[in-house]
Each structure stands twice: as C-alpha cells, then as structure tokens.
Amino acid sequence: MNETHDPNRRSWVSSANTAETDFTIQNLPFAVFRRKNTSEIFRGGVAIGDQIVDLLQLDSKGILGGDAAQAAAEACKPQLNDFMNLGPRYWSALRLALSNLLKQGADSTGPFADCLQPQTEAEYHLPCQIGDFTDFYTSIYHATKVGKLFRPENPLLPNYKWVPIGYHGRASSFGVSGQDIHRPWGQTRAPDVTDPVFSPCKRVDFELELGAFIGSGNALGQPIAMGEAENHIFGLSLLNDWSARDIQAWEYQPLGPFLAKSFASTISPWIVTLEALAPYRAPFARDPQDPQPLPYLDSNQNSESGHIDINLQVYIQSEHMRQQQITPHKLSIAQFANSYWTLAQLVAHHTSNGCNLNTGDILGTGTQSGPSEEESGAMIEITKGKIPISLPSGEERVFLEDGDTIIFKGFCEKAGFSRIGFGECSGTILPAISPDH
C-alpha cells in the first residue's frame, strides 16, 4: 500500500468525502464516457465523488509528466485497451498523479478543475474491446446449491476442489449497465413430453458475478505463474451473466451452456483497479479436509491475501414497483471472500496449458453465493426454481418477468479504511421479440 490508500486523505471534491459515496479518493476507478445526448467521442474518465475526471481534457492540459502523462495519453482514448496493456507501473503512476491532484490542499481552481464533469450528465460505453470472455465457477456454495437441484445425492463433482472449473463464454453480447435485454427465444423441453418447442424463455435469471479485466496478456505457449498472475489483472467490475435456465437444461449436454448464456452479459461501467482494493485483501481458510491446491495453483500469497473482501448485493424493481414508486427491493447478498478460487489461481490455471490471454479479456468469477440461504447469487438458488418470493408490491417471482430491473451493487468497507465502491450494474428484461419466422 502507498499514500493513495491513506484513509486520512480527503479530496477537495467534497462529494468524495461522504460516508456513502462509492468513489472516494482512495478508489479512482476507470470508465469510458461522454456527455449524454451529445455526439462527443467517448473517452476515458476516472470517478471522484459525483464527478468524473475527463482524461481527454486532462491530457490536453499538459499538467502531468513522466509515466503518468504517458498513461493518460492512452487512457483518454475511446477504449482503455492501450492503457490496460501498459502494465502496473503506468496504472499506478496515473493513480498517484490523480490522487495528488484531487487531494485536499491541491489547487482546486487551476486548469485541472476544468477537467471535471458531473456523473449525472454522463453516459457510458464498454470500457474496452473485449477479446475473449471466460466464465469460472468459483463459488463452492453456488456449485453445491445448484448441484443439489440436479444431483441431490452428489451435488459437488469430484473435480471441483482440484480444478478452477471454467468455460468459454460469448464476448460479443456484453453491454454496459442500463442495458435493455429482450427475453430470449429458445428450444426447451418440458419434463413430461418428448418433443421440444421453440418459444420465449420462461426461466430468465441473473447471475451475480465479478468480472476481472486482463491488463497485459501473455504469448501463446507461455503460461503465467501464480506469482506473476496479479500483475496481469487491471481491475474488477460487477458482472451480470444473464441466464435462460430452461434453454440451459435442454441444450447443455454434453458441451456446456451455449444459447442459455449468449443473449447478454452486463457489466458496471467502472473498473475498480486491483491497486485500489489492496486494503481489502483477505485470507481464505480452506477446509483442512480439502485437498491442497496443486503446486501450479499454490503460493503463500494465495492463502494469506489471495482473496478480496467485496460485499455484493442484488436488488430487483419490477415494472409495477417503478410505476408505484416503490424503491428497489434487496433480493440477495454475497461476499467475494467466500470464493473457493482466487483471481491469481484463475489466471494461472487459464494459461497453464499455454492459452494466451489478451488485454481486455474478461474472466468472470461465476455466480457468487455463500453458506446461508440469503447469500444466493441467482433466482434458481433463491426460489429453487419453484418456491415464489414476494415483492413489496405484492407480486411474486420464481424467475424474472418482463419489466423487471436487476441492480447489482458492490463495495468494500471496514473500520479504519475508506469505502471503495463499484457503482451499479443494472439491466432490464424486455418482452421477447418475435423472430421473422
């Protein structure tokens, strides 16, 4: 940790000093934005309180020098890939420079002050070009709870505690928070009939995840070792890997989920850097009965501070609730520190066969759940696919209905440290479109 993590540091942007803000001066996450209802080009920005540091403006002022200037020249582009590819030295230099420009006591009336834009006037774009998307399955609680629905006698498969299970996902259908998602059509087969039908999905679900963005990648054939793995991770955002459970059940044997997942994935606009999360590193106490990780997935760092203690929350607001001005209802919570595998293990495992990761690739953590009932990162866990829950509007839900908005929030908090928040990841289910056939 360094001076950018100092909990006593405050900003002259007063909204960054409140107890509830996600965007303290210790956070400084990156996004790509422009002013709403304009045809301005999208460019990189950094959140501070309720404002955004416009990096294109900043770059043009010539205020920065050295590595920070070089970093800003890349981070002000319409996609963050070139900046993310620079590596930790440059990410840190820009973070430190911004922290010093924004801290209380720094000049709040000079040219840098012109670089601030209010978040209320901004719209966001995907932060980078996403090459490949890999989705893991890191929550042993999720794997066990979902496994029980399909295999009550044998919920957890024998490979789970050895292999960070993952699969290739669809990169093209990512959208940024605020995405509208049409209910997908698909093939499904009811349990009591022989022939499937093609119809709108009846079991649309969310999946509460984090997405880790790859900063600099590796060459094909050159694995990344555990000790180097975190240097390749730029940061994290919230990720909703929307799922169609009825399509999934019919299609997934033997090659895994396909159209049940590829209709949409939504991420929050802000990428919180791994450096910002340093105060919230956490150990994981693997059950002593469990096998130790194989050497290529092991390191001291893994057990001592391999995890990150991030609180995750899911809210729902139905169309009816919106009309009645009923605020979003908390559906579920989870803690990323409960993940069975660390981000470093995901990178080391993914590249262990020589597979190359590229800048902008996303590694999803998979649905995050916990040991208790309320820690359930998907409707299929909350309702078991059949037991309805009640909303404050009096409506009931087993899966998502048209007009439902799902909102994820994420934040780190502990005594003596500043809050680090992720902002929101929201998306709304719209009615199915009738295909042209």
Place this chain on the structure above:
Amino acid sequence: MNETHDPNRRSWVSSANTAETDFTIQNLPFAVFRRKNTSEIFRGGVAIGDQIVDLLQLDSKGILGGDAAQAAAEACKPQLNDFMNLGPRYWSALRLALSNLLKQGADSTGPFADCLQPQTEAEYHLPCQIGDFTDFYTSIYHATKVGKLFRPENPLLPNYKWVPIGYHGRASSFGVSGQDIHRPWGQTRAPDVTDPVFSPCKRVDFELELGAFIGSGNALGQPIAMGEAENHIFGLSLLNDWSARDIQAWEYQPLGPFLAKSFASTISPWIVTLEALAPYRAPFARDPQDPQPLPYLDSNQNSESGHIDINLQVYIQSEHMRQQQITPHKLSIAQFANSYWTLAQLVAHHTSNGCNLNTGDILGTGTQSGPSEEESGAMIEITKGKIPISLPSGEERVFLEDGDTIIFKGFCEKAGFSRIGFGECSGTILPAISPDH
C-alpha cells in the same frame, strides 16, 4: 451460378488449369499474405494456380471500377474484416472482376500481370480479426462414435437431433497453417487413483473440421432467419481444433471443454467463398425416422441444397518419417455432406436467442466423421484411445507424439465441374515447455 462457375472457363495463368490444382479460376479464395523473409505489410490476396493476385498492387493500378473497386480497396488491407463486412454484392463483384481479368483471352501482359506473386514466396497471416469462436458438433457419426466410448448403451443424447449442439470456444489461440504447438500441460486424473496430477498431456489429438467465417453480422437481439443465413457467411477454411483428451475427461463436467481445447486451433490460410462452392451444393436425406427440424431451423433450401459436398482428408508425418523422407500418410477421410446440420441452420440457431454475430467470427463445424471406420475425424475415434495404428515408418500411434505433423486437405470434385480446393491446414506438435513453477 454465373459465368464465374463456368467449367469451360480457363485462365492465362496456366498452373490454374491443371487437374490437380486446388486453385482453379472457378475457386478464387482469399487470404492475407506477404512475401516471406520481408517486413512488407500483410495484405489481401486471391489464389490462382500457383500464384497470388496481390490486391494491394491491384488496388493501386486503378484497373477496377464500381463495386469491385470498392471491394478491392477493403480486401487489400492487413485484415479482411472490412471486406467481409461489405456483404455478398461486393464479394461477388470482386470475384467476377478477377475472373474476367484472369480468364484465357484477357490481357496477360498489361498492368494486371504485375499483380501476381508466386505462392512459393509467400507467408500467410490469419485472414481476419476473429471476434468469437463457436464450435458446433454437426457430425452425428462423430457424436455417436465418441458417445459410445463414454456411454455404450446410450451414445447419442436426446437433444442431438433437435438442437445444433455447440459451445463457445477460445478465439485468441487461433493460428494459421504451419503453426507449431507445444504439447499442453494440464490436470489429469488416472482412472485408478484419487488425486489428479499436473503434467504434460498424454493424449493430444486433432479434430477434422471446417470453419465458416461470418461476413456481415447482426445486431444484438435481432435473430437471422434461415432464409437470410447464408448471406452472412463469407466462406470456409479447414480447421484443426487440437484437443487434449485426458485434460478434457477430467475438466469437462459440468460446463464443457475448456483448457482441453484452448491451447491452439489452426486454420488453412485460404477462405473459399460460399459463392465458389455453389456447384457443390448437396441435399441431405434426413432419416425419415428422425424428427423434422423445428420451424426456425427449417427451409426448403435446407433439404434440397443446404449441404456442401466437400471431401476432407487427414495426413500424418512423424519426425522420423520426415527424417526418412517418407511422405505424409493418409490417416482418415470424411465428407462434409454427411453433416447433420447445415451452415444456415448453425447461423439461424446461434442467433435465435438474439446473440449477435460479428464479422470475422468463426463457426466451427465440429469434428467431421462418417458412417465407416475410415471416416473418423480424430485419433480418439480411429484408435478408440487404445488400439494403436501403424505408420509407414514402423512407428505406432494411439494419440499424437512430439514431432508429428497433421495435415488436412479439402476439395470438391465432380464430373463436368472444375475442382475447388482448400489448400492445406498443417500443424506440428512440439515438446511441452516446462512452466516456471
């Protein structure tokens, strides 16, 4: 069909008129190339006999007009994506213009003649930026033969004849023919022990496939109907989806193959356009006992000419054979006309949930096998994973060994029509690299 398919058309490039050439004037496939051992920029090219039409040269000559000129201006770039995104009208215009420039009787001494480069002096690059890679499972013979190894009593799963089964693959690790592939490391577990080990893969395999390149894509949420599907396919190349069978067996439950596939996929440099393949369209006689495709996967075109009759061949040359100057040995054959699903069905199914395809995406056909023993598109089918085959050098193989080169060939031939060939897709297995741990 049009004048470019006329079997009587010959070229003034005499090597294009031989019986054995893959690159007749009726073919005209696209690649990205430069002269070997130079730092020239890569650019688009079209094969004719043993020559390449250098599209960058052609574009600079100002010979073409109209749609063909516009197409060539995009096709001469270092990646073909912008050309592929133009759609069938422009692809056809450039094909027709090239056919007319290359036909017997056209001017073989003017400025166009300067645009030819010998293939022997060329090196190739991936033809386009590949966004997402989806691999299907279209051979019912492959699905049945492999299914028998795992589930002798129930080889074909109930969804197979309804759903064009597919899964998301890894796009980053594609390489072009001539690729060297280090044997991957990975977790495997022997049948008779509890704990897995991390070691070099013992069961490296090839998979004989074709890859279909998406030309213009679709917007998220907007499915492509069967009748429109082929307008979105630019063309086909040979595809080897290298596989690590022992890694696959341990990792693939419940989310499908992951590291068993992501270490490398190899394609042939030339993309043969769908238009060139028009004379080789074929019907598919679905077993009358089988269910008819659901309406979103059905069309008259599907049954009458939905398939393409492409002959596929696999050759192996071991290190020892190379040293002894023993030519590559034919391992296997297959016919793409035996595929259970058509390319149009793959596109319609993939987008039926609203998933967006992008220019440069690859849809793999999955391993192509046939009803007979010799039509087996992977070592695991040929040897059942245990019965060795003999090579002409006296060596035996169950799976691939270090130094083995696998070569795919593909071609269309029938009486009264010109041969359309795919060139070669080759790759060599190198020893495993020891990772830094």
